[in-house]
Amino acid sequence: MSSLRPDIYTLTTIRKLSASSVRTHASSTQSSGRGGLAGREGGGRTTVIVENTYKTEPDVKFPVRKVQGIIKDVLESRLGEERYRPEDSNGLAMELAETIKTRVKALQVPRYKLVCFVHLGTGKKSEVQLSSQCIWNPDTDIYADFTFTNHHMFAVGIVWGIYYE
Missing domain, CATH: 3.30.1140.40 (Tctex-1)
Incomplete structure (x- = not known):
């Protein structure tokens, strides 16, 4: 993962990292067709900021x-x-x-x-x-x-x- 530049993360990867605060760039909606990595030539960049998802209380109580x-x-x-x-x-x-x-x-x-x-x-x-x-x-x-x-x-x-x- 360290060989990938932050500007080519897919939205799937960003969602997996959503437990911590992440600031990165993702290409718009075009896909290269290989593993979901977005191509650089298809449009502008969108900044995606993912916030912490700490939950201090459970949605479902322990039964x-x-x-x-x-x-x-x-x-x-x-x-x-x-x-x-x-x-x-x-x-x-x-x-x-x-x-x-x-x-x-x-x-x-x-x-x-x-x-x-x-x-x-x-x-x-x-x-x-x-x-x-x-x-x-x-x-x-x-x-x-x-x-x-x-x-x-x-x-x-x-x-x-x-x-x-």
Whole structure:
């Protein structure tokens, strides 16, 4: 891209760069027919100024209830009457977290980064306390969680939705 002069950017390229402030020149509407690059001999130049597109609030809120339903469905359908086995718990937790993350991504909530966490433990009257910390905007960032238990084990699934400005 550095070999191209700023005066031959296409409007498509400028739109892709619209997240930052760009000042460049683009030829008018004539195209050379190769990759959309505009020819120089067809007319005057137009100055295109693209402004920042920072959005501090989401257009669509993170669907907490739907995500809780996904976590619940994945944990209950996969674990059912599963017994806790320490040697298998790492792979199982990673599999569950990946499945939850994939299903939440399918909701296509724009501008949210997802962090998915699954913790498994034995159900033998054990007590576990989990804690997490991060820089958080309470107006836009949110989480959904669900705790599954049976007679042999427990599982905690959490999905954090962090709004990306």
